[in-house]
Amino acid sequence: xxxxxxxxxxxxxxxxxxxxxxxxxxxxxxxxxxxxxxxxxxxxxxxxxxxxxxxxxxxxxxxxxxxxxxxxxxxxxxxxxxxxxxxxxxxxxxxxxxxxxxxxxxxxxxxxxxxxxxxxxxxxxxxxxxxxxxxxxxxxxxxxxxxxxxxxxxxxxxxxxxxxxxxxxxxxxxxxxxxxxxxxxxxxxxxxxxxxxxxxxxxxxxxxxxxxxxxxxxxxxxxxxxxxxxxxxxxxxxxxxxxxxxxxxxxxxxxxxxxxxxxxxxxxxxxxxxxxxxxxxxxxxxxxxxxxxxxxxxxxxxxxxxxxxxxxxxxxxxxxxxxxxxxxxxxxxxxxxxxxxxxxxxxxxxxxxxxxx
Numbered sequence: 001x002x003x004x005x006x007x008x009x010x011x012x013x014x015x016x017x018x019x020x021x022x023x024x025x026x027x028x029x030x031x032x033x034x035x036x037x038x039x040x041x042x043x044x045x046x047x048x049x050x051x052x053x054x055x056x057x058x059x060x061x062x063x064x065x066x067x068x069x070x071x072x073x074x075x076x077x078x079x080x081x082x083x084x085x086x087x088x089x090x091x092x093x094x095x096x097x098x099x100x101x102x103x104x105x106x107x108x109x110x111x112x113x114x115x116x117x118x119x120x121x122x123x124x125x126x127x128x129x130x131x132x133x134x135x136x137x138x139x140x141x142x143x144x145x146x147x148x149x150x151x152x153x154x155x156x157x158x159x160x161x162x163x164x165x166x167x168x169x170x171x172x173x174x175x176x177x178x179x180x181x182x183x184x185x186x187x188x189x190x191x192x193x194x195x196x197x198x199x200x201x202x203x204x205x206x207x208x209x210x211x212x213x214x215x216x217x218x219x220x221x222x223x224x225x226x227x228x229x230x231x232x233x234x235x236x237x238x239x240x241x242x243x244x245x246x247x248x249x250x251x252x253x254x255x256x257x258x259x260x261x262x263x264x265x266x267x268x269x270x271x272x273x274x275x276x277x278x279x280x281x282x283x284x285x286x287x288x289x290x291x292x293x294x295x296x297x298x299x300x301x302x303x304x305x306x307x308x309x310x311x312x313x314x315x316x317x318x319x320x321x322x323x324x325x326x327x328x329x330x331x332x333x334x335x336x337x338x339x340x341x342x343x344x345x346x347x348x349x350x351x352x353x354x355x356x357x
Contacts, residue, residue, distance in 0.1 A: 014199075015202075038094060042054065077306075084297055146269060191211055
């Protein structure tokens, strides 16, 4: 393979269809072409009796996937283009397909797994983390909102842990990913090659027990009391107020982290999470996320956030509006407005064939 095809390697090894994200210098960040190639591999293997299990992993030593191609989104948003909306449309369809895939879909969530990387892994049926795993939805730091089904996953986390992770963008390790329902099993990183070899000759249910272990201790459980109390507030302003007044140093740090992020993104994220809890299946939440993501393209904070964090790297974004109190209910509602004939519509059901492609 050559050119763009090299960015995703798809091969059958024994009983396993293996997908390798292959942009290690970019921490395997997803491009539109990569989404197409993952989808094509899943389509080819879905009805292939020789393929019993799908395994997705990332090339290099740093992680599975750091997210979407942020620089590409930046250029598209600056130019008023529609490439990002087209990318998200296919990416969210892929997320839904992974969730409905009829064969075991094993995600090796070793190293960094963020944003779009969560989308191609945490909707799988077998999600494996290691002592190196760092999993996050850090979108509010670039003026964006958790997507790829992230608001669905975080809304399902115990108590207010998902709200905390969404607003602060905090990266969690293996134990906390398991606690939050973002992963299923812990396997030591050095055993992943052996696990992959075993999956090529035996079924997942036969293989896993010999590899699964206990994750190193996490951090969130010890803080859940103040996390649940503070993040249960009705507004972002009240959440910050409770965090600052809780007396816990970690809560104060969470408030300070939030106050450095896009005020608009924080308010839209809280609204999206609360709405996701009542929407039902993943597909309905992805449809909502598509509206929010498309609205973000024409809002000032996404371009400014990427500029400050990724392009110029001055780490001093100038948000518009600059404070939480300046972000009105109408500002937030605009992100959820119907898109008319541009809506993303995903069918739901128990069969992946019911998801339109």
